[in-house]
Amino acid sequence: MPVYEYTCMDCKKVVSLLIRRIGDDVQPACPECGGTDVHRLISSFAFHQSQVSKFEQLDPKYEKMVDAANPDLSFESLVKKYKLDRPNSKREE
Numbered sequence: 001m002p003v004y005e006y007t008c009m010d011c012k013k014v015v016s017l018l019i020r021r022i023g024d025d026v027q028p029a030c031p032e033c034g035g036t037d038v039h040r041l042i043s044s045f046a047f048h049q050s051q052v053s054k055f056e057q058l059d060p061k062y063e064k065m066v067d068a069a070n071p072d073l074s075f076e077s078l079v080k081k082y083k084l085d086r087p088n089s090k091r092e093e
C-alpha cells in the first residue's frame with residue numbers, strides 16, 4: 001500500500017497515511033485529530049527537482065532575450081549615445 005503525506009487543515013500537522021485504493025471515495029482522516037479536511041502533499045524531493053529543471057530551461061532563454069533587447073545598457077554606452085557627458089554644451093558662453 002502506498003504511503004502519502006497529508007497536511008491536516010484542522011490541527012495543522014503533517015501526517016503519513018496509508019491509502020488502500022487510489023481513487024477511494026472515502027476521504028482519509030487525520031490520525032491526530034480525526035479531521036477529514038486533509039490535503040495530499042507533493043513530496044519535497046519531487047518539487048525541488050522540478051524547480052531546478054525549470055530554472056535550467058528558463059535561464060539560457062532569458063539571457064538571450066535580455067541580450068537581444070538590450071545589446072549594451074552600460075552607463076558609458078548610454079552617456080555616449082545621448083551625449084549626456086555634454087548636457088549644457090549649447091549654453092556655454
Ligand SMILES: [Zn+2]
Pocket residue numbers: 008009010011012013030031032033034035
Ligand atoms: Zn488533524
